[in-house]
Amino acid sequence: MTAGTVAVAPGWQRLSARLIPVHLSWLAVPVVSTGITVLGTGGKLNLQAYLTLSSLTLAFLIVSGVNLMRYLTTGYRITDSRLELRSGLLFRSSRSIPLDRIRSADVTAHPVHRLFGLASVSVGAAVQGGSSNRKFSLDGVTATQAGDLRDQLLNRRNALNSGEAAAVADDAPIAEIDWSWIRYAPLTIWGVGGLFAVVGVVYRTLHDAQIDPLKLGVVHDVVNAFGSVPLWVGILLLVLVIVALGVIGSIGIFVEGWHGFRLEREDGGILRVRRGLLISRSVSVEERRLRGVEVVEPMLLRWGGGARLHAVATGLGSAEENRTRGALMPPSPRAEVLRVAAAVMGQEKSPTVLAELRPHPRVALRRRLNRGAAVVVFTAVLVAVPGLWVPGFLQAAWITAAVLLPAVILLALDAYRTLAHGITGRYLVARSGTFAHRTVALQCEGVIGWTVSSSIFQRRSGLLTLTASTAAGRGAYRIRDVTVTEGLAFAEEAVPGLLAPFVERG
Amino acid sequence: MPNSESLRLRPPRHRVERRAIAWWAAQASLIPVPTILTLGALYLFIPPARFVFGWIFLAAAVPGIAYMVAMPLWRYQVHRWETTDEAVYTASGWLWQKWRVAPLSRIQTVDTVRGPLEQLFGLSGIKVTTASASGALKIRGLDRQVAVDLVEHLTRATQATPGDAT
Numbered sequence: 001m002t003a004g005t006v007a008v009a010p011g012w013q014r015l016s017a018r019l020i021p022v023h024l025s026w027l028a029v030p031v032v033s034t035g036i037t038v039l040g041t042g043g044k045l046n047l048q049a050y051l052t053l054s055s056l057t058l059a060f061l062i063v064s065g066v067n068l069m070r071y072l073t074t075g076y077r078i079t080d081s082r083l084e085l086r087s088g089l090l091f092r093s094s095r096s097i098p099l100d101r102i103r104s105a106d107v108t109a110h111p112v113h114r115l116f117g118l119a120s121v122s123v124g125a126a127v128q129g130g131s132s133n134r135k136f137s138l139d140g141v142t143a144t145q146a147g148d149l150r151d152q153l154l155n156r157r158n159a160l161n162s163g164e165a166a167a168v169a170d171d172a173p174i175a176e177i178d179w180s181w182i183r184y185a186p187l188t189i190w191g192v193g194g195l196f197a198v199v200g201v202v203y204r205t206l207h208d209a210q211i212d213p214l215k216l217g218v219v220h221d222v223v224n225a226f227g228s229v230p231l232w233v234g235i236l237l238l239v240l241v242i243v244a245l246g247v248i249g250s251i252g253i254f255v256e257g258w259h260g261f262r263l264e265r266e267d268g269g270i271l272r273v274r275r276g277l278l279i280s281r282s283v284s285v286e287e288r289r290l291r292g293v294e295v296v297e298p299m300l301l302r303w304g305g306g307a308r309l310h311a312v313a314t315g316l317g318s319a320e321e322n323r324t325r326g327a328l329m330p331p332s333p334r335a336e337v338l339r340v341a342a343a344v345m346g347q348e349k350s351p352t353v354l355a356e357l358r359p360h361p362r363v364a365l366r367r368r369l370n371r372g373a374a375v376v377v378f379t380a381v382l383v384a385v386p387g388l389w390v391p392g393f394l395q396a397a398w399i400t401a402a403v404l405l406p407a408v409i410l411l412a413l414d415a416y417r418t419l420a421h422g423i424t425g426r427y428l429v430a431r432s433g434t435f436a437h438r439t440v441a442l443q444c445e446g447v448i449g450w451t452v453s454s455s456i457f458q459r460r461s462g463l464l465t466l467t468a469s470t471a472a473g474r475g476a477y478r479i480r481d482v483t484v485t486e487g488l489a490f491a492e493e494a495v496p497g498l499l500a501p502f503v504e505r506g
Numbered sequence: 507m508p509n510s511e512s513l514r515l516r517p518p519r520h521r522v523e524r525r526a527i528a529w530w531a532a533q534a535s536l537i538p539v540p541t542i543l544t545l546g547a548l549y550l551f552i553p554p555a556r557f558v559f560g561w562i563f564l565a566a567a568v569p570g571i572a573y574m575v576a577m578p579l580w581r582y583q584v585h586r587w588e589t590t591d592e593a594v595y596t597a598s599g600w601l602w603q604k605w606r607v608a609p610l611s612r613i614q615t616v617d618t619v620r621g622p623l624e625q626l627f628g629l630s631g632i633k634v635t636t637a638s639a640s641g642a643l644k645i646r647g648l649d650r651q652v653a654v655d656l657v658e659h660l661t662r663a664t665q666a667t668p669g670d671a672t
Binding site for chain 2: 314319448449450451452453454455456459467469470471474475476484485488489497498499501502503504505506
């Protein structure tokens with residue numbers, strides 16, 4: 001009946017025994033932390049240090065114990081039609097998941113796991129009648145076991161679904177990492193946030209080890225030097241240092257996240273993304289769950305001619321999981337992103353590129369300008385309020401308004417020009433965004449409902465916002481500020497018959 | 507394409523219960539009424555500070571009462587619902603209005619919801635969830651029996667469709 005490519009697993013399989021040293025590695029944290037403290041204090045530990053150490057040690061002992069227990073009790077096997085899992089010592093649980101309910105099998109390996117050749121498999125399955133996913137994970141099988149398990153789960157269920165072996169895909173990947181793309185990494189500015197987090201962690205660690213970072217020689221010198229130069233030089237230097245570190249940080253994040261990136265189409269209609277330097281990830285998206293793609297162009301990246309690509313698929317999980325698991329391309333050149341979007345959707349040309357672009361009415365521009373003006377007025381008033389008591393703030397308010405006004409006008413114009421919608425083939429396309437432009441191409445048959453909304457201002461201008469509900473991706477995709485007639489006609493064109501019974505003519 | 511003629515959404519067939527006006531008013535009064543009473547008491551019992559509390563009282567009372575009166579009446583004009591053999595259609599909101607359509611074939615669960623104030627007024631609401639993360643369709647301010655019948659009707663229609671409605 002099945003394709004017969006996979007031999008039925010004979011019995012229960014366990015997690016790898018190499019997990020034991022991995023679990024014991026948890027104890028390294030209290031040991032290292034003790035070491036640092038002993039060094040930092042010259043061997044004298046006070047009561048606080050003892051309390052911290054003992055609670056840390058206790059906590060990590062418990063964690064190690066729990067993990068060890070999990071290793072001893074966890075098992076899994078694949079039968080003809082089900083994946084069976086069992087675990088627990090006191091509360092024994094065994095789960096049996098029908099293979100045709102399994103939506104995903106992701107393989108992740110954290111650095112310590114990789115050191116020991118281990119990996120985790122996370123299995124997502126549909127809940128009875130629901131769109132929500134339930135996750136079952138097997139932490140710490142050997143890398144080969146993980147690969148086998150993934151292949152078996154995905155191939156097996158495809159064989160079950162289609163009843164025949166799917167067409168063999170060609171071997172060349174759809175996309176691979178191109179290290180020249182690293183030039184786009186600094187334009188993602190995530191590094192700055194990460195930088196502050198790192199500084200915070202370092203400060204906490206030193207503080208706990210009773211070293212006041214401000215009293216360290218190096219830091220002390222820097223602070224002194226900072227005090228001796230004029231303020232504006234100091235601020236300029238500080239900004240430069242933060243930007244430089246932010247650039248290094250975002251390059252680091254790019255390398256960690258996208259090293260070895262490879263997007264390929266596998267047998268049985270599965271798109272697979274593999275990536276990661278320290279943590280290696282493998283995410284599989286079934287093509288039949290793919291409802292579209294989204295091209296995201298944040299401001300800086302757009303200025304650099306780059307973009308990112310996300311899959312709009314059902315069953316990826318929460319919003320956060322959609323962001324991480326749905327990423328199909330690193331920040332990369334726009335043309336490359338569009339090529340991959342087309343390849344992924346199996347089209348000649350990326351459906352996000354509108355053949356027939358329908359702009360939105362001029363009133364939409366006025367709304368954006370009004371909104372910008374409101375921001376300027378609000379900011380200026382905020383600055384001006386202290387001016388009631390302190391002179392100088394009124395002038396500052398004027399300057400703020402004068403600087404902000406051209407900026408918001410440009411943003412409003414850009415936001416208006418970005419607004420567009422249309423239908424290409426079987427895709428509904430919607431584009432919008434002020435700081436980040438988002439272009440989504442969503443399969444019309446993926447639309448499972450419409451929301452028409454309009455604020456009191458929109459009603460006065462005869463506009464509405466049309467929202468397509470879908471089970472995939474972010475769940476709702478908006479077409480903002482279209483005229484009532486155009487919006488309703490578009491909804492009818494995209495999904496004939498759904499909205500029509502409730503629409504009147506004339 | 508019918509671009510020359512203008513289109514508009516027609517309101518759904520059924521209004522919600524008239525009692526819903528009182529329910530919305532009660533909901534709307536939860537914060538303004540105690541505030542207004544407190545400020546009024548302060549105005550009455552602290553004569554030297556009247557010039558301050560008088561203005562604060564007015565600043566709280568005028569918009570508060572306007573909201574309590576206008577919002578429920580306005581909502582009653584807007585809130586409506588309808589079910590056909592294919593879809594659920596709802597209208598809600600007042601300043602920001604929303605019309606939503608969900609095909610019966612995509613409905614996953616149908617729940618009854620009844621808040622404490624709603625119970626006081628003998629009202630009931632239903633919540634229709636689809637596979638979309640964009641939120642459930644809600645019809646609030648229905649008569650209890652109407653809500654029960656509606657849930658039953660929708661549940662039956664939903665069970666008739668196979669698949670996981672994505």
